[in-house]
Amino acid sequence: MLHEKKPKDLLEERVFTLSNFLSVSRVLLLPFFIQFTRKHIESPRSSEYLFLAIGTCILAVLTDFLDGFLARLLSQESVLGKYLDPICDKFVTIGGLSVIVHYYQFPLWILIIYILRETLGVWLGGFLYLKRGIQGKPNWWGKIGVGLVAAAVLWYMTLPLIGPTLPENHFFLHPEYSGYVLVLVLSIGVIAYSKRYWNIVFHPERFILDPEDKKQKKKYELV
Numbered sequence: 156m157l158h159e160k161k162p163k164d165l166l167e168e169r170v171f172t173l174s175n176f177l178s179v180s181r182v183l184l185l186p187f188f189i190q191f192t193r194k195h196i197e198s199p200r201s202s203e204y205l206f207l208a209i210g211t212c213i214l215a216v217l218t219d220f221l222d223g224f225l226a227r228l229l230s231q232e233s234v235l236g237k238y239l240d241p242i243c244d245k246f247v248t249i250g251g252l253s254v255i256v257h258y259y260q261f262p263l264w265i266l267i268i269y270i271l272r273e274t275l276g277v278w279l280g281g282f283l284y285l286k287r288g289i290q291g292k293p294n295w296w297g298k299i300g301v302g303l304v305a306a307a308v309l310w311y312m313t314l315p316l317i318g319p320t321l322p323e324n325h326f327f328l329h330p331e332y333s334g335y336v337l338v339l340v341l342s343i344g345v346i347a348y349s350k351r352y353w354n355i356v357f358h359p360e361r362f363i364l365d366p367e368d369k370k371q372k373k374k375y376e377l378v
Contacts (some may be wrong), residue, residue, distance in 0.1 A: 163345055172233070174226035177218045178243040184215050185250045192312075196258050202316070207309060209312050214249055216305050241293060245273045248279050248304040259311040265334040269304075279352065294351070296344030303340060307333035 191208035198204070221239055226232045249270055255261040276297070283289045310330040321327055354362045 172226070173229065174222040174241055177225065178240045181215050181218045182243050182246045184211050185247055187211050189250070189254055190256055191235040199315070205312065205315060209309065212308055212312065213249065213303070219301070220243065237290060241280070242277065244301050245277065248301055249273060252304060255308055255311040259306065261311060262331060262334050265338055268338060268341065272345060279348065282356060283352065287359060289355065294344065294347050296340055296347055300337060300340050300344060303333060303337045307337065316320050352362035
C-alpha cells in the first residue's frame with residue numbers, strides 16, 4: 156500500500172556514516188575546484204592550479220564511487236544515504252558544468268537543460284518518498300549522465316594540456332560533443348523515468364505494489 160512519509164522519518168536511521176560523509180565531502184570539494192580553476196584562468200602559463208583543479212575533479216569522482224561501495228561493504232545503506240548521494244551529485248555536477256560554461260565556453264543551453272532535469276529529479280524523489288512512501292531507485296541513464304558530466308569537465312580541463320599537441324580539427328579539440336551526448340542520455344532517462352513512475356505519481360489508485368514480485372522489487376521499494 157502506498158502511504159505518506161514525514162521528512163523526520165529520514166533521520167530515524169544512522170546519519171553519521173562513512174558513506175554519507177563521502178557524499179557530503181564531494182560537495183565540499185566544489186569550492187576548491189572553482190578556486191583552482193579561477194586561479195589557472197588568471198595565470199594560464201602556470202599549470203599548477205590546473206593540475207590541482209583536475210585532481211580535485213578526479214577526487215570527487217572517486218568519492219562518488221566509494222560512497223556507494225562502502226555503504227554496501229559496511230552495511231551502512233539507508234534511505235537517507237540513498238537520497239543524499241544523488242542530491243550531492245546534483246550539486247557537484249551542476250557546479251562543474253557551471254565552471255566550464257563560465258571559463259571554457261561549454262554550451263549554456265545544455266547546462267540549463269541539465270538543471271531543469273535535475274530539479275525535476277529532486278521533486279520526483281521527494282514526492283515519491285513523502286506522498287507515496289516509495290524510495291525512487293536511480294536507473295542506469297542517470298548514472299551514465301553523471302559519468303558524462305565528469306567526462307565533459309575533465310575533457311575541457313585537460314584541453315589546455317593536450318590540445319596544443321594535436322593537429323587542427325582533431326576530435327579531442329571539440330569537447331562540446333560530450334554535451335550533445337549528455338542531452339541525448341538525459342532525454343532517454345526522462346522517458347524511462349516517466350514510464351516507470353507515471354501511474355504512481357498521477358494515478359496511484361491504478362498501482363498495486365506486490366512485495367513478492369521480484370520484477371517490481373527491482374524498480375520500487377517501500378520505505
